[in-house]
Amino acid sequence: MPRSTKFDRDKAIEIVMHKIWKDGFQSSSVKAISELLRITRSSFYNAFGDRETLFKEVFAHYSATTPLMNLMLVEQGETVKPVFTKTLRELCAIRANDSLHSGCLAMNGVAEIGGSDSELACFLQQQLALSNARAEELIRWALEGGELAADTNVEGLALAVTNLFVGLNIMSNVIKDEGQLWLAAKTTLQGLNLFAE
Amino acid sequence: MPRSTKFDRDKAIEIVMHKIWKDGFQSSSVKAISELLRITRSSFYNAFGDRETLFKEVFAHYSATTPLMNLMLVEQGETVKPVFTKTLRELCAIRANDSLHSGCLAMNGVAEIGGSDSELACFLQQQLALSNARAEELIRWALEGGELAADTNVEGLALAVTNLFVGLNIMSNVIKDEGQLWLAAKTTLQGLNLFAE
């Protein structure tokens, strides 16, 4: 019967997430993480394989908890504009009131390692593309549901929404005032005819 | 009479800029940079002091060459919307066609180290705040010049513009198609009533 792990794997994922969110990827070495988790490097390799594998797992964990998940849960037929509005409202609140972290783990990652050709970078790029595709789908539903004019450029609007998300997530590294973040979001949403409270 | 340097300092700044743009800050060690410049670490420390000081100098150099400089050169009385439009048009073209780099050095930096309390992070944060203030000033001029309605929320519009810049600069790490980048920018500019070709 196998020996059981000395540490709680789910908890470790959480701890590592906070570490790379705070210090970035390059600064989160196997040695540093192992010390943080109070395990030897041997245990690290055994449990997680390598850094990239672990980071991907951390991202999956992170993705399940971001405001963007709201967009994933919408079903066709629901009103779309309030979903966008509420999601961004929430995103601004979370980013502004997060005293532990800065910005968004995923977008920070895109900026830090997005240019490299590592598997993790590809993974992050795919995530962004999926988000954009989802935004496009929602906008298409909004158009079909009469929330948007028939001549709306769905692709352009989706890219603008994606850009809005990305910008807010990065800008929140610097601007920590919820009112200002929300003002930027609201102004853009209104301009894009996606604001509805 | 002092000995002169063996290397061209301006050229060194340029080389270091490309290095950190490609590999990020943490990965650009004194050792790596010295090897890249083909100088000893002793010369590095003597010429540049330390990494942070050098990176700040690199940023000053970079700032002088980004499309955002267009906004700095506008004078009161000029028409503002075409300046925004042209600047963003140019930014999308540069980012899409840059095969050496990914994204924007400054915004990548904000994401990578923006959460830390280093001097460099503070420097980057100030740069972003200055950009936003400048956008606000231009928008105010546009309003006074009749390009924008008198009830325009200047602060909100400036924040939205800043967010647009930030988003594009990060998104361009992933989306390399100039048409798509420009579509996102154009859609947003039109929505914000700042588009004029």
Added chain:
DNA sequence: ATATATTTGTACATATGTGTACAATATATG
């Protein structure tokens, strides 16, 4: 040739970090 100021080079001591091999250990079961 000499003085001078700056730059470059070398060595020292130390720190962080990596992958791997394999022994030691914890646990359930017969």
Added chain:
DNA sequence: CATATATTGTACACATATGTACAAATATAT
């Protein structure tokens, strides 16, 4: 107690990286 199995621990060999001290080298003027 013996056995099987997965986890933890330790050591090895190596790599990257840092700041500092100070000697050596160099360009220039006199």
